[in-house]
Amino acid sequence: MNHDELRDWSKRAADWAHDYHASLRNRPVRAPLIPGKIANTLPETPPEQPEAMEAIFADFEGILPGITHWQHPRFFAYFPANASPASMLAEQLANAIAAQGMIWQTSPAVTEVEQVMMVWLRQALGLPEGFTGTIHDSATTATLSAVLTMREQALDWQGLTKGLSGAPRLRLYASAQTHSSVDKAARLAGIGQDNLVKIPTDSTLSMKPGALAGAIAADRAAGHLPMGVILCAGGTSVGAFDRMADCIAVARAHGLPTHVDAAWAGSAMICPEFRALWAGVEGADSIVFNPHKWLGAQFDCAVQFLRDPGPQVKTLGLRPSYLETAGREEIVNFNEWTVPLGRRFRALKLWFTLRAYGLEGLRTRIRNHVTWAAEVCEALRALPGVSIVTEPSLSLFSFACGDDATTAALLERINNDGRIYLTQTIHAGRYVIRVQVGQFDCTRDDVMMIADVVADLMR
Numbered sequence: 001m002n003h004d005e006l007r008d009w010s011k012r013a014a015d016w017a018h019d020y021h022a023s024l025r026n027r028p029v030r031a032p033l034i035p036g037k038i039a040n041t042l043p044e045t046p047p048e049q050p051e052a053m054e055a056i057f058a059d060f061e062g063i064l065p066g067i068t069h070w071q072h073p074r075f076f077a078y079f080p081a082n083a084s085p086a087s088m089l090a091e092q093l094a095n096a097i098a099a100q101g102m103i104w105q106t107s108p109a110v111t112e113v114e115q116v117m118m119v120w121l122r123q124a125l126g127l128p129e130g131f132t133g134t135i136h137d138s139a140t141t142a143t144l145s146a147v148l149t150m151r152e153q154a155l156d157w158q159g160l161t162k163g164l165s166g167a168p169r170l171r172l173y174a175s176a177q178t179h180s181s182v183d184k185a186a187r188l189a190g191i192g193q194d195n196l197v198k199i200p201t202d203s204t205l206s207m208k209p210g211a212l213a214g215a216i217a218a219d220r221a222a223g224h225l226p227m228g229v230i231l232c233a234g235g236t237s238v239g240a241f242d243r244m245a246d247c248i249a250v251a252r253a254h255g256l257p258t259h260v261d262a263a264w265a266g267s268a269m270i271c272p273e274f275r276a277l278w279a280g281v282e283g284a285d286s287i288v289f290n291p292h293k294w295l296g297a298q299f300d301c302a303v304q305f306l307r308d309p310g311p312q313v314k315t316l317g318l319r320p321s322y323l324e325t326a327g328r329e330e331i332v333n334f335n336e337w338t339v340p341l342g343r344r345f346r347a348l349k350l351w352f353t354l355r356a357y358g359l360e361g362l363r364t365r366i367r368n369h370v371t372w373a374a375e376v377c378e379a380l381r382a383l384p385g386v387s388i389v390t391e392p393s394l395s396l397f398s399f400a401c402g403d404d405a406t407t408a409a410l411l412e413r414i415n416n417d418g419r420i421y422l423t424q425t426i427h428a429g430r431y432v433i434r435v436q437v438g439q440f441d442c443t444r445d446d447v448m449m450i451a452d453v454v455a456d457l458m459r
């Protein structure tokens with residue numbers, strides 16, 4: 001395939017994409033879960049000779065039955081992975097350029113557009129001046145970066161060169177409502193899962209600040225080395241929020257840095273009325289949120305704000321001679337802020353999305369989602385046999401219908417039905433069905449259909 005053929009096929013792909021999106025409401029949201037069904041249709045060996053694009057494209061359509069339609073307006077599972085049309089266009093252009101923005105010199109525009117987008121987003125979220133940011137592939141990577149930085153601050157930068165053997169026992173704190181990416185970071189950073197201390201939560205699902213203070217003091221008394229606190233702003237399970245101001249005050253009193261995981265809920269903070277949920281966040285040292293969830297810049301795009309990038313760059317940055325830019329020691333090389341060296345041009349889709357919809361357009365979408373989630377929650381509450389287990393946190397709530405087995409069986413019927421897609425979690429020992437509203441193009445009718453489907457399928 002050459003670039004002339006690419007032009008023709010790109011047009012065909014654009015037409016295909018248009019028809020695909022137009023047809024989504026008529027497709028079952030979730031793919032049937034039959035292991036091997038797709039793999040068995042593919043040859044076991046790679047082709048030795050070139051194949052015609054016509055055949056390749058036809059086979060691409062053949063794998064669609066194995067696709068779960070994340071851009072379906074009735075996708076209410078997990079969290080959204082919104083891809084606004086403007087973001088898709090930006091990705092096409094970024095793909096065409098295929099620049100690798102590992103250092104400023106390898107494409108000044110890639111770094112500079114990213115810098116400006118971080119300033120835009122900081123203002124959009126109402127964070128104070130002084131926070132700067134960078135884009136990671138995922139919140140997992142941002143949290144790992146923050147945890148590695150906390151570790152090195154605690155070890156006075158000795159871990160990077162000497163390793164961890166002989167170091168005191170490092171201790172990291174978070175509530176049980178934080179995402180498993182925090183557990184993963186504790187494992188990967190050499191801290192060990194057993195040294196991630198899960199602080200109990202109160203009836204509002206916030207970490208208890210007093211329990212946090214007690215755990216830190218007990219660890220110090222035992223000769224351990226507390227290194228930092230991870231706070232939850234919109235937990236994945238049921239949308240829990242730690243009380244930022246109180247927990248950050250405890251961390252600060254003990255001289256510990258804080259990292260806030262707002263991967264999902266951070267997007268909602270473009271609406272000033274929701275900011276009370278994370279009041280005090282401006283005291284954090286690091287904050288991650290995923291525009292690739294609710295905002296509309298498609299995966300992958302995870303933004304980390306830092307009060308002071310210095311410690312993270314000192315932890316993750318290496319500048320071998322082959323990555324130097326002569327006479328430009330002061331320029332920002334974003335690879336030094338994160339784990340991978342290579343970087344795609346991710347800021348472009350933020351730029352296109354923010355401009356094509358404007359903050360006001362994006363706010364309207366998020367406000368609608370929150371309002372409609374509350375409405376469908378009431379419609380479900382009114383159904384005999386349904387109990388709301390957790391009330392809406394922004395646009396996320398959970399319900400059950402009888403015991404765990406009955407609820408699980410209902411969920412299976414819902415997802416086999418195909419009109420909507422919901423997923424489960426365990427809350428306070430109970431199997432519950434999560435509902436989150438957030439797909440970019442969903443309408444109130446799409447959301448209210450959740451109650452119709454549940455009413456139809458309850459037995």
Ligand SMILES: *Cc1c(COP(=O)(O)O)cnc(C)c1O
Nearest residue numbers: 138139140179181235236263264
């Ligand atoms: C989705 C999510 C993550 C993980 O996000 P990735 O970008 O996929 O790594 C972490 N924390 C929370 C609260 C999330 O909702």
